[in-house]
Amino acid sequence: MMLHRLSQLTMAIPYLRTAIKASYPSFTSSAFRSEGTVSMVQGASRGIGLQFVKQLLDKDKKGHVVATCRDPNGSKGLLDLQNKFGERLSILPLDLTIESTIQESASSIREKYGFLNLLINASGILSIPDIMQPETTLSKVQKSSMMLAYEVNAVGPILVTKHMWPLLKLGGACGLGKEFAIVANLSARVGSIGDNHLGGWHSYRSSKTALNQLTKTVSVEFARKKDPIICILLHPGTVDTDLSKPFQRNVAEGKLFTKEFSVKKLLDIIEGAKKCDNGKFFAWDGQEIPW
Incomplete structure (x- = not known):
């Protein structure tokens, strides 16, 4: 028997x-399969996102990075990094405005790695010639600009977090350096309601404020469910990128940062993050920003 x-x-x-x-x-x-960390940078084709990919690959010699953007073949910077770092860099197509591409990226990461230790949502939109510009007055606010800003700056990053959530839970439990995974969403100081003294830039400000609230809400849920994940918001400062270039004339001397400087500062915050930082909003210098 x-x-x-x-x-x-x-x-x-x-x-x-x-x-x-x-x-x-x-x-x-x-x-x-990976002996090091597995990080994902969403919005990695250029600017701050591309610099995140480069510095992550440089810092963790055994780590892997998944870089996503709308058109991978159109990013010479990413293709150059792939030639340099080989299989340690995976490049995937992801369009924040098409949720199915986010789902497909999550499936590809699950199939290849099985987990994520770090998710950085680096994409952002401020102006597009002949389509949207920061509003200097209420009379210039347009519904189309506001909806586009919200879709890219707030809704998209949260949908990415939603679909990467199962992978982050596994990444937080696998013990590669930390006991939790990290979601780091790039926000902006102008998204702070308490710090708003100048007005203007209605679409950009409010979309970043929405991102802040959504990220805070997600951080509360992760904590309540005891998921090994923390969420933080990061203000990179005014960085010399295509996004800021049309508006650099009024930047105070010494306040226009290089991509290399800003990303190094932000990675220092990410690497030093503790569980008690869940749901907090930090500037590039580590100072907490009021909501």
Whole structure:
């Protein structure tokens, strides 16, 4: 009788494995292929996002980075980094305005790595020639500009967080340097209601304020569910990028940062983050910004 039951159990093992993989797709050996961290940078084709990819690859010699953008083939910077770092860099197409591309990226990351330790949402939109410009007065506010700013600056990053959530939970539990995974969303000081003394820039300000509230709300949920993930918001300062270039004339001397400087400061904050920082909003110098 005992031998018969053992035989039945042995025969059932392959079916049990299949059932587990079907129910938990990330429960595979691929989840443990990387000896270093696995980071994702969303909005990585240029500017701050591209610099995040470069510095992450430089800092962690065993780490892997997943870089996403709308048109990977159109980013010479990413392609150059891939030639330099080889298989340590994966480049995936992701359009924040098309949720199916976010889902597809999550599936690709799950299949290749099985987890994420760090998610950086670096994308942002401020102006597009002949389409949207920061409003200097209420009379210039347009519905189309506001909706586009909200879609890219607030809704998109939260949808990315939503679809990467299962991978971040596994990344927070795998013990690669920290006991939690990190979501770092790039916001802006102008998104602070308490710090708003100048007005203007209605669409950009309010979309970043929305991102702040959404990120804070997600951080509360992760904590309540005891998920090993923390969420922080980061203000990079005024950085010399295509986004800020049309508006650099009025930047005070010494306050226009290089991409290299700003990203190094932001990575210092990310690397030093503690559980008690969950849901907080930090400037590039580590100072907390009021909501």
